[in-house]
Amino acid sequence: MRRLLIAGNWKMHKTPSEARVWFRELKRLLPPLASEVALLPAFPILPYAREAFQDTQVAYGAQDVSAHREGAYTGEVSARMLADLGCRYTIVGHSERRKHHQETDALVREKLLRLLEEGITPILCVGEPLEVRERGEAVPYTLGQLAAALEGVDLQDPRQLVVAYEPVWAIGTGKNAAPLDAEEMHQAIRSALSKRYGEGFAARVRILYGGSVNPGNFASLLSMPNVDGGLVGGASLELESFLALVKLAG
Numbered sequence: 001m002r003r004l005l006i007a008g009n010w011k012m013h014k015t016p017s018e019a020r021v022w023f024r025e026l027k028r029l030l031p032p033l034a035s036e037v038a039l040l041p042a043f044p045i046l047p048y049a050r051e052a053f054q055d056t057q058v059a060y061g062a063q064d065v066s067a068h069r070e071g072a073y074t075g076e077v078s079a080r081m082l083a084d085l086g087c088r089y090t091i092v093g094h095s096e097r098r099k100h101h102q103e104t105d106a107l108v109r110e111k112l113l114r115l116l117e118e119g120i121t122p123i124l125c126v127g128e129p130l131e132v133r134e135r136g137e138a139v140p141y142t143l144g145q146l147a148a149a150l151e152g153v154d155l156q157d158p159r160q161l162v163v164a165y166e167p168v169w170a171i172g173t174g175k176n177a178a179p180l181d182a183e184e185m186h187q188a189i190r191s192a193l194s195k196r197y198g199e200g201f202a203a204r205v206r207i208l209y210g211g212s213v214n215p216g217n218f219a220s221l222l223s224m225p226n227v228d229g230g231l232v233g234g235a236s237l238e239l240e241s242f243l244a245l246v247k248l249a250g
Contacts, residue, residue, distance in 0.1 A: 004228055007039075009094075009210075011042075012042060022239060023049065026243075034249075038058070040123075042063065043063075059088040060088065060089075061121075061123075064077070064090070065111050066114065069114065088121060126143075126164070127167045130168070142189070161205055163206075164207075164231040165189060179223065182211075190205070214241065218230060218245050
């Protein structure tokens with residue numbers, strides 16, 4: 001049985017001061033959890049996430065990581081730094097990084113490897129743009145990203161990986177994949193993982209949906225057998241909507 005994961009990607013929102021207030025309110029209002037909750041704020045907020053959540057049921061992590069271990073790389077943040085802050089998860093390969101920073105599959109793979117070296121679970125994002133879906137090539141395109149990011153990567157424990165399917169055309173647009181479309185892609189991803197790492201491994205890896213998740217569509221997405229939670233953008237910024245998602249997950 002895979003434990004559902006609701007991961008809030010705050011992107012470039014909230015100051016550290018605003019986050020501290022939000023964290024206090026979340027701790028006050030959060031019910032006992034059957035699912036897992038993780039918050040992924042900007043780098044300057046991570047020390048406050050550790051302060052708030054290090055002894056709680058809430059996990060936290062970063063939105064990106066350097067492909068380098070350390071050195072003269074101005075502006076970069078290493079996996080070792082994130083591990084020292086207690087990060088459990090970190091996003092790699094988000095479509096916004098691929099688009100705005102021209103991140104390649106090869107670079108995503110290097111970042112994923114740095115996280116694994118430090119015991120941090122990567123949330124590996126894969127997904128197709130609109131023109132690819134309209135050509136009917138969404139599945140091979142997405143599985144190509146998955147294969148490239150995991151090429152030569154030795155994984156022994158399903159807890160070492162979370163995959164997030166994010167249809168690029170649905171991010172921040174208010175559109176989202178129909179539940180059956182999301183299920184088709186999640187099933188294809190799990191099948192690809194099974195071929196690479198074995199059926200038992202793939203059966204336990206969590207595959208999240210990330211494309212304009214909100215309280216109005218989350219329950220129908222979670223009803224799909226291969227959807228194991230959500231990588232949530234805008235709906236994770238408001239405490240009320242985020243708590244609604246957590247309650248839907250149980």
